[in-house]
Amino acid sequence: MSAIFHRQIRTTLPQAVSASGLYITDTAGKKYLDACGGAAVSCLGHNHPDVIAAMAAQMAQLDYAHTSFFTTRVAEELADTLIANAPAGMSHVYLVSGGSEAMEAALKMARQYFVEIGEPQRKHFIARRQSYHGNTLGALAVGGNAWRRAQFEPLLIDVTHVSPCYEYRDRLPTETTQQYGQRLVMELEAELLRLGPDKVIGICVEPVVGATLGAVPAVPGYFKAMRALCDRYGVLLIADEVMCGMGRTGTLHAVEQESMVPDLMAVAKGLGGGYQAIGAVLAQRKIHDVFAHGSGQFMHGHTYIGHPVACAAALEVQRILQREHLVEASRVHGLALQRKLQAAFSRHPHVGDIRGRGLFQAIELVADRQSKQPFAPQLQLNARIREQAMARGLMVYAMGGTIDGRQGDHILLAPPFIVEDRDLDAIVTRLADAVDAALAALPSAMAA
Numbered sequence: 001m002s003a004i005f006h007r008q009i010r011t012t013l014p015q016a017v018s019a020s021g022l023y024i025t026d027t028a029g030k031k032y033l034d035a036c037g038g039a040a041v042s043c044l045g046h047n048h049p050d051v052i053a054a055m056a057a058q059m060a061q062l063d064y065a066h067t068s069f070f071t072t073r074v075a076e077e078l079a080d081t082l083i084a085n086a087p088a089g090m091s092h093v094y095l096v097s098g099g100s101e102a103m104e105a106a107l108k109m110a111r112q113y114f115v116e117i118g119e120p121q122r123k124h125f126i127a128r129r130q131s132y133h134g135n136t137l138g139a140l141a142v143g144g145n146a147w148r149r150a151q152f153e154p155l156l157i158d159v160t161h162v163s164p165c166y167e168y169r170d171r172l173p174t175e176t177t178q179q180y181g182q183r184l185v186m187e188l189e190a191e192l193l194r195l196g197p198d199k200v201i202g203i204c205v206e207p208v209v210g211a212t213l214g215a216v217p218a219v220p221g222y223f224k225a226m227r228a229l230c231d232r233y234g235v236l237l238i239a240d241e242v243m244c245g246m247g248r249t250g251t252l253h254a255v256e257q258e259s260m261v262p263d264l265m266a267v268a269k270g271l272g273g274g275y276q277a278i279g280a281v282l283a284q285r286k287i288h289d290v291f292a293h294g295s296g297q298f299m300h301g302h303t304y305i306g307h308p309v310a311c312a313a314a315l316e317v318q319r320i321l322q323r324e325h326l327v328e329a330s331r332v333h334g335l336a337l338q339r340k341l342q343a344a345f346s347r348h349p350h351v352g353d354i355r356g357r358g359l360f361q362a363i364e365l366v367a368d369r370q371s372k373q374p375f376a377p378q379l380q381l382n383a384r385i386r387e388q389a390m391a392r393g394l395m396v397y398a399m400g401g402t403i404d405g406r407q408g409d410h411i412l413l414a415p416p417f418i419v420e421d422r423d424l425d426a427i428v429t430r431l432a433d434a435v436d437a438a439l440a441a442l443p444s445a446m447a448a
């Protein structure tokens, strides 16, 4: 009997013993092709010797120095690297140890900003349904994922949620894509006005929705209009690029494809590529300067922020991405992956949508393509596909869950940027087999 308290308490998982490149190996010697980078984390693949060497060298030189006492060269270099490549106007980086921590820090930074400029009445956040921002209480509160929130609701700060930009399901047949985007921005403005625009701190968005829906980009113009709205009402725009950022969508930051510059941006996963637990908040100069000229401190902090070994890993990961042009590889291989998914699934009776950007691609399963009727939630089709994929030595990120009373089954692919064309073929072939095997094994009475 193992003493470990796993998330899925009754599930027996294979034990991973080693990893290299695109593959993780278990105790039985079985190799799993990591087609989702774990949770869109591994951008470089596993066991990169240069990252390991950078971490070992850092560990040998300086294992740990608490950030209340010291700064470190490696943390400074990482921050400089991130700012050199950041969206316009971003000038400072606050380092943390993961995605939820990055969102918590961003929410608190946004609130403190308004307290410092004499607008303490601002206390509301607006976010979107079917979004995920992390599992700590603040991040969970902005997340719009009903089933994750349900039992914690009484403990969550008050956040209102508006519609996501989810064209496949929500654009009306009578609307153009542009009209759909405009309708959503009008809904957002109505919510701002209802709350009182001078009571709102910020709007939190995933530029490409990840963990809840699987790689859903917004329609053109939507984020640009959202930015204009934030400017009109003096509200901060907080971009959560924890999953979609750091090259995953084919540009270093997903917002680059939206002509939109956020006030605060959270990054994590691909920042350290899985080699260490690290995240960051990138902030506009105006926010940093208010703190610098005001109270002189951000009222926040954790013991392990700016850990030198985590910074060394992230710095090396980012150097390799640049040196080997891997963000461009994510874009190019992403286009190839999308073509292969189209070839395999565009006529599949139970694949309703194929979408994504860069090496961040997903398929959405439906019982009926015409009506877009999802499969019954209790079938847990996504979990069945995941199981069939694992049996075939393929890791995919499967998700579902009741969202606003709607169930969807989504399979996300987010392989490391080092994939080759033949790896993409293996991913799509195994996934197609897994989907068909899972569908064939559904209890027929419940299939729709």
Ligand code: PMP
Pocket (backbone or CB within 6 Å): 039, 098, 099, 100, 101, 103, 132, 133, 134, 135, 206, 210, 211, 240, 241, 242, 243, 244, 268, 269
């Ligand atoms: N935000 C987004 C968009 C995410 O996808 C995730 C993780 N899936 C988080 C925040 C939370 O990150 P972490 O799991 O590192 O706390």
